[in-house]
Each structure stands twice: as structure tokens, then as C-alpha cells.
Amino acid sequence: MKSGMGSAEASMLTLQEAADMVGCHYQTLYRRVRKGDIPALVAGGSYRIRREDLDAWLEHRDQRSGAVPDRGQRDWPAQADRLFSHLITGDTDAARQQVDRLLDGGVSMAEFCDSLFAPILFRIGDLWRRGEITIGDEHRASRTVEALLERVLAARPKPGPRLGTVVVAAPRGDRHSLPGQMVASGLRADGFVVHHLGADLPGQEIADLATRERADLVALSCATGERDGLVEAVDAVTAAGFPILIGGAGIGGAEAIELGAARYGGSVAEAQQAARAIVRERAAG
Ligand code: B12
Numbered sequence: 346m347k348s349g350m351g352s353a354e355a356s357m358l359t360l361q362e363a364a365d366m367v368g369c370h371y372q373t374l375y376r377r378v379r380k381g382d383i384p385a386l387v388a389g390g391s392y393r394i395r396r397e398d399l400d401a402w403l404e405h406r407d408q409r410s411g412a413v414p415d416r417g418q419r420d421w422p423a424q425a426d427r428l429f430s431h432l433i434t435g436d437t438d439a440a441r442q443q444v445d446r447l448l449d450g451g452v453s454m455a456e457f458c459d460s461l462f463a464p465i466l467f468r469i470g471d472l473w474r475r476g477e478i479t480i481g482d483e484h485r486a487s488r489t490v491e492a493l494l495e496r497v498l499a500a501r502p503k504p505g506p507r508l509g510t511v512v513v514a515a516p517r518g519d520r521h522s523l524p525g526q527m528v529a530s531g532l533r534a535d536g537f538v539v540h541h542l543g544a545d546l547p548g549q550e551i552a553d554l555a556t557r558e559r560a561d562l563v564a565l566s567c568a569t570g571e572r573d574g575l576v577e578a579v580d581a582v583t584a585a586g587f588p589i590l591i592g593g594a595g596i597g598g599a600e601a602i603e604l605g606a607a608r609y610g611g612s613v614a615e616a617q618q619a620a621r622a623i624v625r626e627r628a629a630g
Pocket residue numbers: 458459462463466467468469470471473474483487518519520521522523524525527528564565566567568569570571590591592593594595609610611612613615616619
């Protein structure tokens with residue numbers, strides 16, 4: 346790599362311009378340049394990439410992975426089919442490789458959760474209900490998704506300024522921790538400090554921890570039709586003075602608001618938007 350800037354370098358792409366063109370995050374390209382996958386020059390104190398080198402890398406990446414058939418527009422059903430088969434056969438190496446390729450393509454945490462992991466778990470739930478797979482198959486797949494979430498989180502670009510503090514939990518009687526983990530991962534990736542308490546938590550424990558951590562809001566996930574624990578949690582958290590975000594496949598927006606939620610979200614992307622809105626509203630008094 347060379348320094349200084351002539352007219353040839355000035356006409357080359359900055360990392361941000363190249364990232365915009367590819368439709369991925371600037372940090373993704375930065376990592377590729379640092380690894381030597383994409384040739385670059387240092388000019389005027391920052392990296393510059395030749396358009397031909399960017400195109401060559403993209404072509405190579407797409408051929409190798411089959412992961413990004415149409416830049417920016419992933420074929421999520423095909424991706425889900427592939428990951429589903431890795432999860433159901435217990436091929437964790439192949440699952441990791443697939444996730445790594447998508448990470449290279451700039452897929453966000455919310456996309457991973459809402460377009461890939463959640464639909465696959467739905468499918469697994471259906472097969473399990475129909476007796477076509479065992480509880481062991483389901484547990485292995487769930488555990489692998491937990492590990493993949495950690496992997497995606499570890500690879501995320503460094504978040505900007507902290508947006509606020511959120512306590513995430515599934516209330517007493519609900520043993521589904523994965524939906525909460527997805528929301529917690531999405532909020533962390535967005536720049537929130539998140540305290541994820543897992544599943545089956547008594548309402549008072551959630552409220553006490555939110556008080557200790559000076560939370561801005563509490564996010565409760567609800568995967569089933571069971572309501573006693575959820576009502577208990579809403580009462581305790583409301584009494585402690587925190588706004589509540591409710592979400593999950595076990596409840597709809599109207600019921601959540603009626604129970605006392607400030608907002609409802611049906612996906613990780615909506616959890617991110619709603620949490621930002623709650624923090625903004627709180628700051629505005
Ligand atoms: C994995 C799983 C389990 C695992 C949980 C492991 C874990 N670590 O979480 C275990 C084995 C423990 C389990 C147990 C049971 N389960 Co179960 N389980 C599932 C399964 C297959 C996947 C759940 C999951 O993780 N989904 C993926 C998540 C991420 O999707 P999601 O919940 O829709 O979340 C998305 C959005 O809703 C949103 N979101 C989620 N939470 C939140 C929160 C906020 C604040 C916001 C804004 C957004 C948000 O973002 C997510 C990403 O897009 C589902 C099948 C299914 N259809 O989901 C059944 C399912 C949820 N289970 C079910 C049942 C019946 C049970 C059991 C009662 C079975 C039994 N007889 O023992 C028990 C005990 C339940 C209890 N008391 O809690 C039913 C629930 C039916 C109902 N409506 O009541 C389902 C739907 C299966 C089925 N088709 O019948 N389960």
C-alpha cells in the first residue's frame with residue numbers, strides 16, 4: 346500500500362462510496378481491505394479502492410458463496426432452506442459458514458433474526474408439533490441459533506453512541522428465551538446497553554433489576570398464550586415506573602397495549618424502532 350494522493354487515486358472509491366455501491370456496511374469493506382481480500386491504496390490518509398478491484402472481489406464472493414444472488418436483495422426463502430437443513434442435520438460448521446458469508450454481504454442483525462432465524466424456528470416448531478422431529482432435534486437447532494446470534498453480534502460494527510439501557514426478559518411461566526435473545530441482540534447491535542435476563546422471570550425480579558440498572562425501558566417477550574406471568578410482570582414494572590415494550594408471537598398489538606405496554610413490536614426491526622421511540626419520548630418528558 347502506498348501513501349500520498351495523485352489524480353488517479355482521487356478518482357478511486359472511498360470505503361464509504363464502495364460500501365454504498367455494494368449495499369453493505371463500511372466496516373465490512375474495511376475488514377476485507379485489512380485482510381487483503383480487496384486491493385487498496387492509502388491516499389490522503391484513507392483507503393481508496395479501484396472500481397475494477399471492487400467488481401472482481403464481488404464476482405469472486407458471489408460465485409464462491411452463492412449467498413448474494415442479487416446484490417442487496419437476498420433470496421431469504423432459499424437461504425432459510427439451506428440453513429434449516431444444516432440445523433436439522435446438526436451441521437454446525439456449515440451453518441457457521443453460511444452465516445459468515447451473509448455477514449460478509451453486510452446482512453444486519455434484524456435481517457438475520459426476522460428473515461432467517463425466526464422463520465426457521467417456526468418451521469421447526471411446526472414439525473415438532475406434528476411429531477416429525479424430536480425434542481432433541483429442536484433443542485440442537487435452538488442451541489445452534491443461540492450460538493449463531495452470538496457470532497453475528499461479535500462481528501457487528503462498533504456501535505455509535507449509547508442509545509439507552511433496556512432490560513429484556515420473558516415473564517414467569519414462559520420458558521422461551523430465544524425470542525428475547527433475538528430482541529436483546531438486535532437492540533445491542535443498534536447501540537443499546539442490554540441486560541437480558543432470559544426466560545421464566547418473576548415480575549418483581551425484572552422490576553428490581555431495571556431499577557438497579559436505571560433502565561430506560563423494559564422489553565417483555567411473549568411466546569405463548571399464558572398470561573398470568575405477563576400480567577404480573579407488567580404490574581411490577583409499571584409500579585416501578587418503567588415504560589414497557591411487549592412483543593412476540595404469543596400476543597398481538599391491541600392486547601399488549603391494553604395490558605399496559607407503551608408500545609408493541611412484532612419483529613426485531615420493530616423492537617429497535619419502538620425502543621428508540623420510547624427513549625426519545627422519555628427524554629422529551
Ligand atoms: C424453541 C421452542 C421451545 C423451546 C425454547 C428454547 C429456548 N431457549 O427458547 C422449549 C423446548 C423450551 C419450548 C418449550 C415449550 N413450548 Co415451545 N417453541 C419453540 C419454537 C420451536 C421456537 C420458538 C422461537 O424461538 N421462535 C423464534 C422466535 C424468535 O420467533 P418469535 O417468537 O416470533 O419472535 C419474533 C417476533 O415475534 C419478535 N419478538 C419476539 N419477542 C419479542 C419481544 C419484544 C419486546 C419485541 C418488540 C419483539 C419480539 O422478534 C422475533 C424475531 O422476528 C416455537 C415454534 C414457533 N412457532 O415459534 C415453539 C412454541 C412457541 N412452543 C410452544 C409450546 C406449546 C411449548 C410447550 C408448552 C411445549 C410442551 N408441551 O412442553 C413448552 C413450554 C412452554 C412454556 N411454559 O414456556 C407453542 C406455543 C403455542 C402457544 N401459542 O401457546 C409453539 C408456537 C410451538 C407450536 N407450534 O405449538 N419451546
